[in-house]
Amino acid sequence: MTYLNDSCGSRQPPPVLDDIQGLVLRGYTLPYIRYIVFYMVDLAGARSFLSKLLPGTSDVEITTAKPWDRDDRPIYTLNVGFTYSGMEFLMNEGDRKVVERESSNVFDLFKGGAVGDAQAVGDINSSDPKHWWDRSGEWLLPTKRESPYDELHLVVTIYADSTGTRENYHQKLLKLIPGETGLPALMQAYIQDSDPLDEGEDYIHFGYKDSFSQPRLSDVPWNTNVGRLLAGKGLIDDRPCVPPYQFVITPKFKVDPTNPQSAELPKYRAHPLLHNGSFAAFRVLHQDVTAFKAFINKGKEKGISPELVAAKMCGRWFDGTPLVVSPDGPDKTLNGFDYTNFNYIEPTAHQQGKPVNDEFGLLCPYASHIRRTNPRDDYKVKGNKNNAEEKRIMRRAGPYGPDYDETRPDDGIPRGLVGLFICADLSAQFSFIMESWVTNGSFRIGKDADMSPNKSGFDPLFGSEDGMTDHETFDFLPPGTQRPPKKTDYTVIDGLPQFIRTDGGLYLFLPGIEGLRHLANGTIPKS
Template sequence: MSNSSQIEMNDIQGLILRGYNFPHIRYIIFSIKNTDGAKQFCADLASGTAPGGLSITNAEPWENMEKPDYCLNIGFTYSGLEKLIGTANSNAVERHSSREVFKSFKKGAVEDAGQMGDTGESAPANWWKNGGWIPKEVPTANGSELHIQLTLFTLTPENREKYYAALLGMITETPSGPAVIPVYYQDSDPITVDGNSDYVHFGYRDSLSQPRIDDIIWEKPKMRKLMGISSIDDRPKVPLDRFVISQKAKDYYAHTLLVNGTFSAFRLLYQDEAKFNTFIHSNTEISPELMAAKMCGRWRDGTPLVVSPDKEDKSLGEPSTKNFNFTNFNYLTPSPNQQGDQSSDELALKCPYAAHIRRANPRDDINVKGNDDNAETHRIVRRASPYGPVYDRAEKPGIQRGLVGLFIGAVLDFQFRFVTRLWLEQGGFRNPDASPNYSGVDPIFGPQADDTSPDNFVFAYNENGTYTETPNLTRFVRTDGSLYLFLPGISGLKYISQGIIPPPLTVN
């Protein structure tokens, strides 16, 4: 694996390796109308030399650890990449890359929707229509006009408007109009509970368990201390090539254009808070708060059930929100930083197998299908944030709210697609299933509209040594938009802006 002295921090987009923690964000999708003008737009973003223009933020540390006024990152759909570098070059990149690396990206989110569970109300025919779509014309069925996705991070709402205007001012004007035009945008602003702004809709504290990426500066104890983050963290580290594409990776190979870049699923997810609240109040045998905790695997404040099964416990502190295991098998050493209850939960008596955080990251439970390395192969970096107002029970129906952002991994097939298909959406999560908890899907998402398995419409959880079943589990999250994106390195972006590709690596 690459070590920190070899990582080209100035060539990697910053959001891949760390969260910026900027409160006011705008996610924008652009359509290319003039290829030459779009190339110039990309060149200016890569170089940062356009007068009054913006530049793509790389992964280098900020001077004096002070946040800049904005951060900006860019990704391309396959149709966008093909427009800029041409079909022949796109085919060449595909030929010199692993099937797992490039095929799903080329296939795209629309064609992949059925595999990802995006059916019924979540089907592509309904995408981009619930607020944020700018043109008068409705989106096309295949999404082929969606080419570039930019994310603008700012410290204030005023700066968001200021730098968005500056971004639009960089676009080349042609005789027929702007070379690229925004077709969709979604703003994100923080939800604050008890002074903490890390909350999302459904009322949970979020962003607690991003992967520890091996041997990067942001994981060094000194840097974590400077950033005000606890250095007490002994979770397994994930190799850098899971998130930054490398030509030295052991289980995939990639064209030179892709190096120092990565792939991502951009997701716009509507959250039906009214349905969710109805469900957690539907079982009179337990409190709504316990029901919500069982569904997520954490109490609302972030306390994991395996650490504190009976109540929120803010006294445990940061390590216990991250450093915990589910099974603690004898040949694995329990984390010394796990506070509270450290007994094994192999039978899911504290945290149900179906619980969201257990399914998204099963940690040390190697009985989970496909998890023989502490979920290392399948970890995802989440750069997603809430949109829309906080839920009010007295509000009128139809208010849009949810989660929007990027789910990042160097290999979509190993990471986003694997976790979504096999751990969140399908039954048989753990084999053998040693408990009566037969809920077959992640309860936060709920069963798909075309799901025919009656077991998937029941949420089962342990209480006082027995399992309680709550029927009528339904879909609480709807996909309102999705893109598969390539996030290039800065040098890759410069090649794209010229409409060319570097030569592929020669293998002896």
């Protein structure tokens, strides 16, 4: 039995769950995370290490997407991702060229890495890659590499139920690294931990509750009617499903096998080595909490509460209540999918609150973070088709650094957000969102695209980049504004600074289990 959007209805092949890394398809409810960046020194030793991570090989192994019993949940999970330099290290040149040639449209951006894409996604000025790895986390090598990505090859992610479990499995992982040559075959370059804040799990340093509106993939067990019941979740989920091939690299298939003229999906093509794998952007994002709190308090000068300014910047109140559901304040009666069942133009079937059309951004500004990163049914946003289905990313990120202390606003302690932003096509998904929606001032099209006087070329939660004096305002419509609004209707808060700075970045490939086996063996599957 299927319910609402359990299946996208395109007769796509079901995901091969035991060949897909679990982090891609599901979020782990294990709150203590460690990201370990390695560079590889010895080829034979590196391949030996990777082979020991394959399922069933040792007591520290890759976690797949295969469901586990509710009474047999793991106390840790482990996943791996390789940079292009890491793939280059592991593969012989001939095989690598074959894979690149047959996977060009998903491999080209990956090959250039996060450094090559920095300008496009807004990593400039203080976020420029030349500054990466120095300001957050722990750099472990005796010297800094000449380039921010030189010899950064592999990221291992450990999720655990406690800090003790995390440390225990980290040490077990290190014991798998061969060291016959006198040096370990892999050396740790950088470590970043992510722990829950005092406010609770899923909260970030700016004070918002995070992890809402993750893409719901069709045809996976935990997103079906039965799966939601077993997980104790509600059934009324209005969100359009997203086909797994937007996140798991899948061979082309016919949408309708009975129709020879049927279109082929997905739109990319990839060598079999990449099948059941995914790409991801690994990001270390410093958050300036002091500047954020100072800015939202500027609203007091205009009789506007800091909470409302913050809600307009995000599109949600601090507790996650969407503005289009409850524009006047948090709604404590919301539960489960109530936080995600909403649209901007045509309200969804089970949208809470007063159903309205927010075409003009009267409730949730065009510039707000959640509207920029997932414009839902606002089809006047450039590149948005089918409820942004083709542009979604899977967020696996959490806070790093200690809780912000109001009594010590300038403590100088690094804090922010770290994690993976996962997709099947970095160019069409992650990079597109960053370049076209997050760092583009007029991301809507049509006669009302520039209705808002907001000059910020950046998502307001990111803030304007250093030196961008033309992008230092944030504006929104006060309650009671008539539609359509005039430019003079907007409340404008000046002095929008930069709140988020990139302190590290890598573009990664997360192979399927068979893909990892080939990398460990120094082979590739036949095309």
